[in-house]
Amino acid sequence: MAEGATETAQGFPERASASPSVPFSSPSTSSVESSSTTKKARKPRIVLEGTAQEILKRNNTAASRTFNWNRFYTNHAAAGPFFKDxxxxxREWEELKELGGPADGAIDAYERPSGTKKTMLEVGCxxxxxxxxxxxxxxRARFVxxxxxxxxxxxxxxxxxYDPAHTHIFQHDLTKPLDDLYTKLDDVPPEFGPAVRQFDIVSCVFVLSxxxxxxxxxxxxxxxxxxxxGGSLLFRxxxxxxxxxxxxxxxxxxxxASNPSLLSRQTEPSASPDQSAPPDPTFDDSNRPFYRRGDNTLTYFFTAAEIQSxxxxxxxxxxxxxxxxCEVVEREMENRKEQWGCTRRFVHASWRRVR
Incomplete structure (x- = not known):
């Protein structure tokens, strides 16, 4: 696979194996602290000794960026239930309620004044x-x-x-020029109705990483x-x-330990990269929190300031x-059957275009 394709894959799925049966939410700091003190003692799945800064100094060997997303989906689809709806x-984004209501025709709030239906684009489906x-x-909404x-x-x-009257689904690389995407957005199934280039809702969930x-x-x-x-961008x-x-x-x-995972070269393992501003396209990505997982998919870990910038x-x-x-939310996750738990951290955001 060419280097450009290697580094621009998208569509990172939510994983059943990494997300126990605890619903995602955005609790306050106090609720997180309370839950951690009232739960029974449990055996941690991951032994994390030391502060986050101390832990990040370990295992800084760089890995190859080679991966295959098609193989990822093929393997996990064949293995049985893996991808959770x-x-x-x-429950996380009130904005989604703007897509409308039930199909009983009682309320037409989901319709624009012109009669066209509300639309949503999901990036990384x-x-x-x-x-x-x-x-x-x-x-009553239309989904792309x-x-x-x-x-x-x-x-x-x-x-x-799947219903082409309500859904338009296609393959695309988010890092390609916008005109390439417009061409695919315009190529809608006949049943779908008018093509859409701008949406009431755009979602980007576990994709940018x-x-x-x-x-x-x-x-x-x-x-x-x-x-x-007037539309919204939803991000996590x-x-x-x-x-x-x-x-x-x-x-x-x-x-x-024998399988290197860190993708960004660590020139100074103790250094903390400036993540308060977006990097220049020609920047050196040394010391960036960019990794290859054990299944050869890629992931990056953001600050809220970085995303907002x-x-x-x-x-x-x-x-x-x-x-x-745009903020960082924490959630105490646990698997009662296996008796382990950990703290998950997510950048959670929504922005509305007012002009």
């Missing part, structure tokens, strides 16, 4: 874990989705709920360009010092006005 989304639960809840992996698109279109650091700022610009005036991804990141440095087993710069380039919030 994201029924939690409309995976196996359809987002659009199909939302389509069930908001059947794409993914970097051809296999993921095949799986999404083979879903029992799968891009090489130097591609992330431009990808955010593309995302904002797809938001219609992995935050710096998430338990998944610390595990890469904690060396929990001899076999894990991408959005601010994209809004400036596009000459649009946005408002919203």
């Amino acid at each position: 994201r029924h939690w989304l409309d 995976g196996t359809g874990a987002t659009i199909y639960p939302l389509l069930e809840r908001y059947p 989705a794409f993914d970097f992996a051809k296999k993921a698109v095949e799986l999404t279109k083979s879903h029992a709920s 799968a891009l090489a650091p130097r591609c992330q700022a431009k990808a955010m610009e593309t995302l904002l360009a797809l938001v219609a005036p 991804d992995y935050a710096l010092h998430d338990a998944a990141q610390l595990r890469f440095h904690s060396l929990p087993s001899a076999s894990y 991408y959005v601010d710069e994209a809004a400036r380039v596009l000459d649009i006005e946005i408002e919203g919030t």
